[in-house]
Amino acid sequence: MSKQDGSTRQVSSASVDSSTATILHVDLDAFFASVELLDRPEIAHLPVVVAGRSARSVVTAANYPARKYGVRSAIPLSQALRLCPKAIVLEPHFEKYRFYSEKVMAIFDDVTPLVERLGIDEAFLDVAGARGLLGSPAEVGELIRRRVHEETALHCSVGAASTRFVAKLASGRAKPDGMLVIPADQTLAFLHPLPVGALWGVGAATEEALTRRGLRTIGDIAATPVETLKRAVGEASGRKLHDLANGLDPRAVNPRADEKSVGHEVTFEVDTLNSDELRRELLRQANAVAVRLRTAGWVGRTVVLKLRYSDFSTITRSRTLAESTDVGRRIYEEVRSIYEAIGRHAPVRLIGVRMEQLTPGEGQQPGLWDEDEGWREAEDTIDAVSARFGRGALRPASLLRSTAPLGDPRNLPRQEH
Amino acid sequence: MKFQVNRDVFSEAVSFAVKLLPQRTTLPILSGVLIETIDTGLKLSSFDYEVSAQTEIAADIEEPGKILVSGRLLADIASRLPNAPVQFSTVEGRITVNCGSATFTLLSMPVEEYPTLPQISEQTGLLPADAFATAVSQVAVAASRDDVTPVITGVQLEVSNNSLTLVATDRYRVAVREIEWDSGDVANTETLTALVPARTLQEIGKTFGHSGTISVAITSTDDRELIAFRADRKTVTSLLIKGNFPPVKRLFPETVDNYAVINTAELIEAVRRVSLVLEREAALRFTFTIDGVTLEAIGSEQAQASETIDAHLNGSDTVVSLKPAFLLDGLGAVHSEFVRISFTKTENPNKPGPVLITSQSSKDQPGADNYKYLLQPNLLLR
Numbered sequence: 001m002s003k004q005d006g007s008t009r010q011v012s013s014a015s016v017d018s019s020t021a022t023i024l025h026v027d028l029d030a031f032f033a034s035v036e037l038l039d040r041p042e043i044a045h046l047p048v049v050v051a052g053r054s055a056r057s058v059v060t061a062a063n064y065p066a067r068k069y070g071v072r073s074a075i076p077l078s079q080a081l082r083l084c085p086k087a088i089v090l091e092p093h094f095e096k097y098r099f100y101s102e103k104v105m106a107i108f109d110d111v112t113p114l115v116e117r118l119g120i121d122e123a124f125l126d127v128a129g130a131r132g133l134l135g136s137p138a139e140v141g142e143l144i145r146r147r148v149h150e151e152t153a154l155h156c157s158v159g160a161a162s163t164r165f166v167a168k169l170a171s172g173r174a175k176p177d178g179m180l181v182i183p184a185d186q187t188l189a190f191l192h193p194l195p196v197g198a199l200w201g202v203g204a205a206t207e208e209a210l211t212r213r214g215l216r217t218i219g220d221i222a223a224t225p226v227e228t229l230k231r232a233v234g235e236a237s238g239r240k241l242h243d244l245a246n247g248l249d250p251r252a253v254n255p256r257a258d259e260k261s262v263g264h265e266v267t268f269e270v271d272t273l274n275s276d277e278l279r280r281e282l283l284r285q286a287n288a289v290a291v292r293l294r295t296a297g298w299v300g301r302t303v304v305l306k307l308r309y310s311d312f313s314t315i316t317r318s319r320t321l322a323e324s325t326d327v328g329r330r331i332y333e334e335v336r337s338i339y340e341a342i343g344r345h346a347p348v349r350l351i352g353v354r355m356e357q358l359t360p361g362e363g364q365q366p367g368l369w370d371e372d373e374g375w376r377e378a379e380d381t382i383d384a385v386s387a388r389f390g391r392g393a394l395r396p397a398s399l400l401r402s403t404a405p406l407g408d409p410r411n412l413p414r415q416e417h
Numbered sequence: 418m419k420f421q422v423n424r425d426v427f428s429e430a431v432s433f434a435v436k437l438l439p440q441r442t443t444l445p446i447l448s449g450v451l452i453e454t455i456d457t458g459l460k461l462s463s464f465d466y467e468v469s470a471q472t473e474i475a476a477d478i479e480e481p482g483k484i485l486v487s488g489r490l491l492a493d494i495a496s497r498l499p500n501a502p503v504q505f506s507t508v509e510g511r512i513t514v515n516c517g518s519a520t521f522t523l524l525s526m527p528v529e530e531y532p533t534l535p536q537i538s539e540q541t542g543l544l545p546a547d548a549f550a551t552a553v554s555q556v557a558v559a560a561s562r563d564d565v566t567p568v569i570t571g572v573q574l575e576v577s578n579n580s581l582t583l584v585a586t587d588r589y590r591v592a593v594r595e596i597e598w599d600s601g602d603v604a605n606t607e608t609l610t611a612l613v614p615a616r617t618l619q620e621i622g623k624t625f626g627h628s629g630t631i632s633v634a635i636t637s638t639d640d641r642e643l644i645a646f647r648a649d650r651k652t653v654t655s656l657l658i659k660g661n662f663p664p665v666k667r668l669f670p671e672t673v674d675n676y677a678v679i680n681t682a683e684l685i686e687a688v689r690r691v692s693l694v695l696e697r698e699a700a701l702r703f704t705f706t707i708d709g710v711t712l713e714a715i716g717s718e719q720a721q722a723s724e725t726i727d728a729h730l731n732g733s734d735t736v737v738s739l740k741p742a743f744l745l746d747g748l749g750a751v752h753s754e755f756v757r758i759s760f761t762k763t764e765n766p767n768k769p770g771p772v773l774i775t776s777q778s779s780k781d782q783p784g785a786d787n788y789k790y791l792l793q794p795n796l797l798l799r
Contacts, residue, residue: 322566323588335651336609365698367588368668368793373765 005067011178018138020184021160022128023253025167026144028104029155029176031121032061035100038153047087051077060092064176095267095350097121100152102266106288107147112138113295117251122171124164126253133387141179154340162187163249165200187247192219199244206233221245262300264288265352271310273347275339282339283332284399285353287379290328293355294383297362299324300355303334307342308350317342323367324359328374331355418482419506420454422474424516427503428495430474433651434461435488437468437620449526450488452505454481462534463488468617469534472651484512485526494521535654541609541635542576543599546628546648552583552594553622554789555750560615561587568660571612574644576600576635584665585615590743590792591665592750611635611644612658621646621653663725669791670773673759675732677705678777681756685748686723687712692741694720700738700795705730705758729780735760737772738795747774747790755780769794 012018012188028034037044047066051057059080062071069084081087101120108115111134115124127140134140148156155177159170162184170190174180177283182190196215209232215221221229222245230238243249264285272278282305293300301324308314317338325331335353370376418607424636434450451462458476463469484507494514495503501517507525514521553572561569575582581598620688625631628648635644635657642657691712692701702713715721737760748756763770771791776784 117784203513250505320565322563324733365700366793368586368591368791369588369663369766 001225006064006176007068008173009175009178010180012138012174012181014180016138017183018136018141018160020162021137021167021181022126023161023164023167024125024127024141024144025159025161025164025171026108026123026125026141026148027159027168027175028121028148028170029157030061030063030067030098031100031154032092033063033090034065034154035096036061036093037063040090043088044213047071047084048090049077049080049084049087050090050092050114051080053091062087084351091276094416098265099267100154102264103152103287104148104154104156107144109292109295111144113292114253124167124253136388138179138181139324141181145177159262161248164251164253165244165249166191166247168200169194169198188222191247192217192222192243193279194218196221199241201237201240201244206237209233211415218245243274261304261354261356262289262292262296262298262358263304263306263352263354265306265354267308268348271347271349274393275347277338278348278351280398282335282353283350285351286332286335287328287396287399289355290326290331290379291383291386293326293358293361294379297360298358299326299361299364300331301325301357301359302355303331303338304352304354304356305335306350306354307339307345309346310349311346312349313346315342316352318356320357324361324364325372326361327372327375328379330372344414418454418484419480419504420476421480421502421504421730422459422476424495424498424500425501426474427476428498430459430461430472431492431495433472433487433624434463434470435492436624437465437470437617437653438488439465440461446485446526446530446531448488449485449531450491451483451485451528451531453481453483454478464532464534466532467614468547469654470652471534474650482507483528485528485531485692486512486523488527489707491525496504527684535643535645536636537634537636537652537654539634539636539642540632542581542601542633544581544631545597546625546631548596549581549631550622550626552596552788553618555752556583556594557584557591557615557622557792558585558746559587559590559592560585561792563587567658568612568662569614571662572615572618573662574611574613576609576611577594584662585665586665589740590747590790591668592747592788592790593666593669594786594788603772605798609635610662611642612659612660612662613644613655617653617655621655624651624653625649626697665756668771669789670759670761670771673761673773675735676757676759676781677710677731677735678729678755678757679710680727681748681751681754683726684710684756685745687726688741688745688748691722691724694722695741698740700740701744702738705735705737705760707734736797737769738797739772739792741794743792746772747792750790751776751784751788752786753778753784757783767796769796 032050034046036050037048045065047069048063049059049066049071050061051059057077059071059073060078061073061077066084066087071080071084097120105117108123108125112125112127112130127137130140134143137160139169141160145156145158148154157171157174157176158179159167159174161167161170161182166182166187170180170182195217196202196210199218213232215224221241226238226242229242266281302318302320304316304318306316319334319338431450438448445738447465453460458474460471460473462471479797499517499519504515508514510525512523525568540704557572560572562571562703569586573584576598579598580595582595584593625646625648632647643654644657645652645654690713692712704711705728707730711723713723751774755777757775759773761770772794774790776786776788778784
């Protein structure tokens with residue numbers, strides 16, 4: 001595959017017709033290293049690796065200058081320092097990564113409800129339905145890249161294609177800070193020169209089995225009868241490789257992949273005991289959770305509060321509602337009352353709101369009365385306004401003062417352009 | 418302790434005493450039935466801190482005493498005893514039961530650890546037993562079975578002057594019925610309310626259904642509110658559910674112009690038939706026109722069904738979508754040959770107006786009772 005240092009970078013021209021490339025794969029560039037460098041912009045151009053302090057630690061992430069020396073994730077730190085003695089070693093801060101991940105994922109959620117998260121720093125988005133509102137897939141891709149950079153100062157790369165796996169390959173080729181669009185009719189031309197190792201599901205053993213038979217590129221596999229492939233790598237894998245090599249990947253972007261709950265959580269940069277601040281954060285998250293439920297057409301019946309204290313001990317408390325809901329105010333009232341029932345507590349490092357026991361909202365038996373009717377109407381109105389003017393155009397007054405949940409403005413991420 | 422008792426009288430008393438005991442209890446001692454000798458015979462009691470049952474029966478007492486035995490086991494034994502006098506005797510904590518050719522030996526549970534039952538002597542009013550039993554069976558179907566919201570798992574009893582109103586709801590339907598109440602010489606100036614667990618009230622209704630008149634007391638002791646029902650030397654008490662019952666009576670419309678009258682049995686049959694193809698929780702679609710009512714089961718890919726039956730429509734054509742189980746509960750409760758289904762209007766475009774189900778003794782004659790069952794339709798998805 002590519003050397004991951006950007007040397008094989010390939011990006012699209014502005015004129016490309018992206019109308020058939022409706023699946024985006026968005027991947028943050030050198031995510032952990034980039035987050036660390038937000039606080040140290042003066043060394044961003046130098047080789048930097050993120051790794052623990054211990055002598056036996058391995059590289060968690062490396063920035064692009066370090067990758068030029070052959071430094072990769074998961075190699076021992078000692079080896080990385082032999083490859084690049086000048087590399088600056090920074091310690092990882094996983095809570096920060098989660099914080100930035102949530103911010104970026106929230107941008108994706110604004111663009112489309114069809115977001116399938118893959119780990120902390122990448123996601124698939126189906127933007128076929130966004131055309132009327134936001135434009136062509138390439139325009140949406142550029143919008144996401146611009147918003148991610150404006151709102152977090154991080155860079156991401158976007159691959160756009162008609163299938164998930166080609167989109168993922170494309171984003172890999174576009175790195176760093178690029179976008180590559182593969183229109184449907186150019187899929188095979190893009191795929192076939194690539195080495196077999198680029199295919200999903202091809203690990204070292206399979207690659208060895210394929211290259212032993214002289215199959216070195218994806219094009220070679222596409223041209224090989226499926227029966228031959230099955231004999232080489234097994235029944236199921238043979239069929240799958242053949243399909244992928246021919247650009248076939250029927251799996252849709254599935255935002256509900258294993259989704260049994262919808263939740264938000266945030267880590268404070270400074271642990272807090274301020275219950276007003278905690279309540280404000282609960283309100284913000286309850287509304288965010290409700291928006292996600294409404295966009296996906298779901299209702300949830302169990303509200304869960306998660307608190308992590310400064311000593312990292314974590315508690316969760318849940319409450320089941322009389323009726324499933326997608327009303328932010330209802331979720332907030334419940335989660336606030338769960339929080340208040342906890343009473344005195346240690347300083348809070350992380351707070352989160354989650355809805356569980358999800359069911360489709362449509363076809364629900366309505367009740368004879370609805371305590372939340374007023375709030376429901378208000379939130380429907382906010383949804384409608386947000387659809388026209390963007391999320392955040394309208395929000396509860398108590399959330400007007402802060403756009404980010406960080407208690408101390410000095411800890412706000414730097415926004416350098 | 419030693420006594421002899423009539424087999425049928427004893428069996429009936431034991432089955433009454435254990436009926437209200439919970440299936441599972443945290444304290445084993447609460448699964449027992451307390452049998453004690455009194456001047457007139459025997460007293461049998463059960464109690465789980467929420468509900469208590471007591472009854473007195475005649476018996477020949479040779480030696481007074483008090484025993485506590487496993488309720489379910491005793492009830493099983495009593496119901497299978499041969500037709501002969503039953504003799505109890507205790508020797509050193511072992512209870513011997515002799516009946517005809519059969520002998521049982523049971524272990525007594527520690528009597529001294531058994532809690533004291535609530536003793537209620539006052540009387541708040543009197544109820545006609547048959548009307549009460551019917552009203553409970555009609556209303557309790559609408560009570561919620563979901564413990565998440567305890568207030569609506571009960572039936573709300575509201576006493577004012579000469580009437581008792583029973584109300585129950587699970588948010589999707591409301592059932593209401595009013596019956597006679599005799600408060601004696603005491604004039605109730607204020608409305609008295611009691612929220613009684615629906616399950617308990619249903620058992621009470623069945624137990625006292627043929628008792629003529631039931632004496633009712635609503636009291637509070639040690640800030641625990643409870644209600645007692647007494648008839649035929651039997652007493653049942655229940656703690657009341659705490660909390661405010663939602664003001665559901667105001668959901669009923671004052672007047673309704675648009676309604677249909679249908680033969681109850683025909684409609685029940687048709688609903689049961691057509692809903693066979695429905696997926697769980699799905700609703701049936703009812704189209705009322707001058708030609709009758711058409712039931713349609715739609716939405717499942719495997720199968721569909723429809724049926725049209727007679728209906729006398731008064732007003733304009735109407736389409737509603739109703740959950741069959743909820744409708745059947747209401748139809749089963751009207752107890753009349755015909756049923757009137759009235760359609761209320763709503764100002765909320767996202768929620769259809771509720772339908773009202775009432776009894777109808779003939780095509781043109783509304784029923785004499787004042788039972789009302791209000792049901793929230795689903796959204797029409799098509």
